[in-house]
Amino acid sequence: MELTILMPCLNEARTLGVCIAKARAFLATHAITGEVLIADNGSTDGSQTLAVNAGARVVPIADRGYGAALRGGIQAAHGRFVIFGDADDSYDFSALLPFVEALRAGAEVVVGNRFRGGIGPGAMPFLHRYLGNPVLSWLGRLFFKVPLGDFHCGLRGLNRQAFAAVPLQTTGMEFASEMIVRSSLHGLRIREVPTTLQKDGRDRPPHLRTWRDGWRHLRFLLSFSPRWLFLYPGLAMILGGGALMLRLMYGPLPVAGVTLDVHTMLYAAALVLVGVQVTLFAIMARTYAITAGLLPADPLLKSLWQRITLETGLVLSAVFIALGVAIGGLAVVGWRDRAFGSIDPVDTMRLVIPSMLLLVIGVQGCFASFILSLLGLPSDQRRGA
Numbered sequence: 340m341e342l343t344i345l346m347p348c349l350n351e352a353r354t355l356g357v358c359i360a361k362a363r364a365f366l367a368t369h370a371i372t373g374e375v376l377i378a379d380n381g382s383t384d385g386s387q388t389l390a391v392n393a394g395a396r397v398v399p400i401a402d403r404g405y406g407a408a409l410r411g412g413i414q415a416a417h418g419r420f421v422i423f424g425d426a427d428d429s430y431d432f433s434a435l436l437p438f439v440e441a442l443r444a445g446a447e448v449v450v451g452n453r454f455r456g457g458i459g460p461g462a463m464p465f466l467h468r469y470l471g472n473p474v475l476s477w478l479g480r481l482f483f484k485v486p487l488g489d490f491h492c493g494l495r496g497l498n499r500q501a502f503a504a505v506p507l508q509t510t511g512m513e514f515a516s517e518m519i520v521r522s523s524l525h526g527l528r529i530r531e532v533p534t535t536l537q538k539d540g541r542d543r544p545p546h547l548r549t550w551r552d553g554w555r556h557l558r559f560l561l562s563f564s565p566r567w568l569f570l571y572p573g574l575a576m577i578l579g580g581g582a583l584m585l586r587l588m589y590g591p592l593p594v595a596g597v598t599l600d601v602h603t604m605l606y607a608a609a610l611v612l613v614g615v616q617v618t619l620f621a622i623m624a625r626t627y628a629i630t631a632g633l634l635p636a637d638p639l640l641k642s643l644w645q646r647i648t649l650e651t652g653l654v655l656s657a658v659f660i661a662l663g664v665a666i667g668g669l670a671v672v673g674w675r676d677r678a679f680g681s682i683d684p685v686d687t688m689r690l691v692i693p694s695m696l697l698l699v700i701g702v703q704g705c706f707a708s709f710i711l712s713l714l715g716l717p718s719d720q721r722r723g724a
Contacts, residue, residue: 342366342373342439343418343499346395346426347408352384353541354428359393361432369436377426378412380404406514410507416499422449424494427539429462437532438496447527449496450519451534452489459537475557479516482564485523487531491515494534501527513555520563565628569621576614583607584696588689601688608696615700619707626714652708656701663697666690 344362348355359375366373375395379387380403390397400411413421420442424430430451441449458468476490493515505525509517522529561568586592587604626644629636670690674682 340372340374340417341419342371343376343416343421344373344432344435345376345378345409345412345416345421345423347378347380347400347405347412347423348382348386348390348426349380349408350382350384350386351426351541352382352386352389354539355386355389355426356393357428358426358432359390359395362435363394365433365435368433369439371439373418374416376412376416378408378415380408402510404510404514405512406507406517407510409514410510413497413499413502419499420496421499421502422494422496425539427541429537429539430494431535431537434535435496437534438494441530441532442496442498445528446496446530447498447501448519448522448529450487450489450529450531451492451494452487452531453492453534453536454489455531456533456535459535461538462536475516475560478557478560479519482560482567483520483523485519485529487519487529489531490519492534492536509559511555513559516559517563520560524563563628565621565624569617569624573614573617573619573621576610576617578614580607580610580614584611584693588693601685601692604688604692608692611696612699615703619703619711623707623711623714626711630714649708649712652711653705656704656708659697659701659704661701663694663699663701666697667694670694 344366346355346358346362351358355377359377362375365371366375375393377386377390377395377397378400379390379397380400387397387399398412398415400408402411409423412423420439422435422438424432438449438451453463463472472489472491476488479485479487479490495518502522505518505521505527507514507517507521519529583599584604584607587599587601587607592599592603625637625640629640667690670687673687673690
């Protein structure tokens with residue numbers, strides 16, 4: 340069988356029959372050997388009986404959620420290719436030929452673009468059309484280098500054999516993001532084709548919740564991009580705070596009529612410290628995600644682990660601690676020169692703050708080295724430990 344046209348369903352009796360009729364007509368018109376499969380997520384309005392009477396196959400999906408329904412439907416599909424879309428008559432199941440042609444040409448994931456194909460009046464809420472979808476699509480392109488203009492179009496196709504290697508876990512609306520992100524990370528060939536979107540035929544509110552599901556999409560994108568969530572912000576804090584702290588070590592800094600001094604230096608040191616912690620989180624998160632199988636192997640990180648061992652981290656941490664002790668020693672020497680009496684705290688803090696920062700980074704580095712060495716072990720060795 341070449342094609343399965345899959346529709347997730349939860350109480351879609353009003354529009355399900357129309358969608359099935361269009362899908363079956365498409366298969367007949369283009370002489371495609373295929374099936375219409377309904378992944379029912381617990382409908383109580385008779386959708387299952389309606390679907391069977393309309394000529395579709397129904398598979399019940401016990402786990403609730405859009406993602407759960409699609410994952411179960413894809414597993415139950417018989418076709419070499421699977422094209423899925425909502426059963427609310429917002430997508431035209433009689434116009435799937437561009438998806439089929441792209442899959443036949445070698446694409447492993449095909450995503451529709453509603454902005455290129457056309458969006459009917461009232462088909463997409465204002466916030467989705469001009470804020471949510473453009474912003475999340477831009478973040479997807481930025482984080483994962485996926486050249487898609489409509490990251491969350493619900494009409495998609497896939498090569499079932501190639502897609503079987505992609506591990507999927509989400510059960511909600513964020514499945515749309517997970518599918519693209521994981522496909523990209525696993526090197527699948529992704530294409531985009533124009534498609535249309537019309538106002539759905541439901542007589543009830545949609546299952547999608549703007550702010551809740553928008554946040555779930557954003558959370559998923561950030562969680563699967565440790566570089567943008569942790570690494571880049573961490574490095575920016577280190578560079579910005581470090582540059583300001585180094586400048587203030589040499590004396591006050593006048594800026595626009597305001598003089599920055601040791602109080603600002605203390606905040607700059609705190610910024611560096613937070614930046615180091617966040618950067619360590621990036622390395623830990625990436626390492627864990629790879630060893631746990633959530634992300635594919637990273638050749639750069641693998642090469643890094645081959646060169647930087649636990650002992651390397653401990654030695655580097657010891658260097659930071661030694662520098663902190665040395666700079667702190669200079670502050671003590673200055674205090675000794677004043678017979679351990681009263682000193683100017685402003686001048687002393689220019690040495691004490693960097694000393695404290697280096698000591699804390701060194702101690703953190705020691706413990707982080709042990710944690711990273713543990714995370715870098717294969718999962719079976721971690722279980723044995």
